[in-house]
Amino acid sequence: MRRLMIADSSDIVRTVAKRILSELGFMVAETSSDQQALRACSADMPDVLIVDAHLEGALELITAVRALEGSERVRIYYCLIEGDLKKMMAGKRAGADDFLLKPFDRKILSAVFGTAARVA
Template sequence: MQRLMIADSSDIVRTVAKRILTEMNFLVVEASGDREALMRCQADLPNILIVDAGLEGALELIAAVRALPEGKNVRIYYCVIEADLKKMMVGKRAGADDFLLKPFDRKILFSVFSNLSKVA
């Protein structure tokens, strides 16, 4: 089972995403802040990390995860509210692999993550 972490300050976003992604057979871990997310990653690195661009310390979190042993193997999604090229490039430079637009719903999460949930 793939481990996936959602780092987002919104309880509602984390709850909804966790419910949907758990149904897709991910083992979902939540973090409400950058420090909590980094501590959880240091303890047990997820296969996939979703980081909200609005999270304080989001870019530093991405860079810190990349610096961890095996951190290069984590698939990191930088979650943005709009397709802002400047913000997306900053996320990419910090180490994000891909982007996820908010607000997301079941259809979007299934289209992005359905193939990844099958990879062991």
């Protein structure tokens, strides 16, 4: 089972995403701060990391995770509420692999992550 971490300050977003992604076959961890996420990644690097752009220290978190040993295998999604090119480029420069737009729902998460949970 692939491991996914959600770093988002919103309890509701984390709860909804965790429920949907768990149903898709991921083992989901959640954090509400950049420091919690960095500690968790340092201890056990997930396969997928979703970082909300509005999380305090989001870009610094992505950069710090990329500096950790084993980070080459984590796929990092930078989560935005709009397709803002400037923010997307900042996320890419920090080390994000891809983007996820909010608000997301079951259909969107299934399309993005549906087969990824079971791929070793």
